[in-house]
Amino acid sequence: MRGGKELKEEVQDKGFCTLCGLCVGRCPYIKSLEDKIAVVFPCGIEEGKCYAACPRTFTDWDTVEQQVLGDVDGRDPLIGRYTQVWMARGINPELTRGTQDGGTVTTLIRTAMAEGMIEGAVLTATSDGLAPQAILVTEAGEIGKTAGSKYIAATTLQALHQARRTGVEKVGIVGRPCQVMGVRKYQTVVPEECNQDNTLVIGLFCMWALSYGFRDYVRQEAGGQEVTGIAIPKGELQIKTADGTITKSVEEAKQFARSACNLCWDVTSELADISVGAAEFAEGWNTLIVRSERGWALLGKALKAGVLEIKEYPPAMLQELRMAALGKKRRVVAELNRIQNEGTSMVDLTSPRFKSVVEGEVN
Ligand SMILES: Cc1cc2nc3c(=O)[nH]c(=O)nc-3n(C[C@H](O)[C@H](O)[C@H](O)COP(=O)(O)OP(=O)(O)OC[C@H]3O[C@@H](n4cnc5c(N)ncnc54)[C@H](O)[C@@H]3O)c2cc1C
Incomplete structure (x- = not known):
């Protein structure tokens, strides 16, 4: 209940x-x-x-x-x-x-x-x-x-x-x-x-x-220019403004x-x-x-x-x-295991869906 x-x-x-x-x-x-x-x-x-x-x-x-x-x-x-x-x-x-x-x-x-x-x-x-x-x-x-x-x-x-x-x-x-x-x-x-x-x-x-910390970061980088869009192509953060595009590393976005x-x-x-x-x-x-x-x-x-x-x-x-999905799934299963050990069970980690990914049975 x-x-x-x-x-x-x-x-x-x-x-x-x-x-x-x-x-x-x-x-x-x-x-x-x-x-x-x-x-x-x-x-x-x-x-x-x-x-x-x-x-x-x-x-x-x-x-x-x-x-x-x-x-x-x-x-x-x-x-x-x-x-x-x-x-x-x-x-x-x-x-x-x-x-x-x-x-x-x-x-x-x-x-x-x-x-x-x-x-x-x-x-x-x-x-x-x-x-x-x-x-x-x-x-x-x-x-x-x-x-x-x-x-x-x-x-x-x-x-x-x-x-x-x-x-x-x-x-x-x-x-x-x-x-x-x-x-x-x-x-x-x-x-x-x-x-x-x-x-x-x-x-x-x-x-x-x-x-929302990202909004403050972008506003600061844009220096008062109007933000018209954000793009995150491979490895890059692009802040699009009326005056042009400001390019940063994607790591700048990832911190948020x-x-x-x-x-x-x-x-x-x-x-x-x-x-x-x-x-x-x-x-x-x-x-x-x-x-x-x-x-x-x-x-x-x-x-x-x-x-x-x-x-x-x-x-x-x-x-x-x-392979990108596999990398993320492996990281996530490690986290799901960690929180399970701390008392929160979010999924059934013994199901083949999760186990096969961890045990390297998929490629
Ligand atoms: C937070 C986020 C992370 C993403 N990460 C990836 C990624 O790692 N790899 C990848 O390939 N693609 C990712 N995408 C998807 C990608 O950015 C595009 O949305 C997708 O490629 C569709 O492009 P499009 O030109 O068809 O979208 P559009 O035709 O421009 O349509 C965009 C649609 O997204 C919806 N939308 C916008 N923002 C949000 C939001 N915050 N939450 C829910 N819906 C929203 C809008 O309602 C609209 O219907 C991500 C999208 C979001 C919102």
Whole structure:
């Protein structure tokens, strides 16, 4: 029996919260401000949905995966279940304006709305180029405003409750891997509030998200110039301003990586319908992993509408992506073991999913 009190003690007080935003907005006693989520009143509910759906309480990965992607045959121990990996990019300039890499995510969300797959989308906007804001978008023309990555962790999922409250039934969500897990756990715990059949989940790749200290750092580096975007291509941090791009080492950004990200096993949003990351070897392109039938349907619609192009993914680059995922998974399992020894069990580390990675059985 666990609720808000335990969520506070076991997740927030220990610094494990990912700032996914799922508990915020569902419960009037949970509030967020920048890097913090706080349970402001111990509600006393014994079986709190906030606790059950939190991506940082114990998660039975095998069960959730089976429920979401059970009919997908191929399973890669490093990038999850999927049917196909492509290079992709948006080809309608009206849809790709201001996007981060190839504009695939914005193009797919626009397509999903245009084709009636979704009525609204839970996305992440910004007003200053840095601080993220959760937003529910119900007008196709508004989607472009959310283009581009905000590397500071965003409580995006709070807008999911806004969708429910305002009667948006078919909803699209774009989120980091922790947010994808939050949505999937939510679907298993309260299916009547977030029905799997009515939800499209587009997951981003993510190694880490940053704390708000990054905003202060960037503002200082930009010296008062307006920040128009941030890019983190291999080894580099690019601060884009109206006057040009300031280039730094990626290590400058990494110092603001949230420690909670050291516990995130998932690099490629393994439980999404479609996952999208940068194709770091080809500027202006994305890596696109199609996982579910819903993901296939969306890709088909985007191709038919002529707004997206795809091409074969180079096998050597896929192996590079897998090895990057393996490196992170090994570091994370070490951390998960450490916190387990201190009394917090977040996953079943004896499951083959985790053991095979540690014992070097995958390559
Ligand atoms: C914190 C973070 C870390 C990332 N790390 C990696 C990485 O290590 N490797 C990699 O290949 N790719 C990473 N990405 C993904 C990458 O930056 C691009 O989002 C992805 O390649 C899609 O590009 P696009 O041009 O299709 O996106 P766009 O078409 O520009 O769409 C961007 C989408 O991202 C959403 N979004 C923006 N910021 C956030 C946020 N903070 N939280 C949730 N959603 C957000 C917006 O709502 C929008 O829908 C990361 C993204 C984020 C937000």
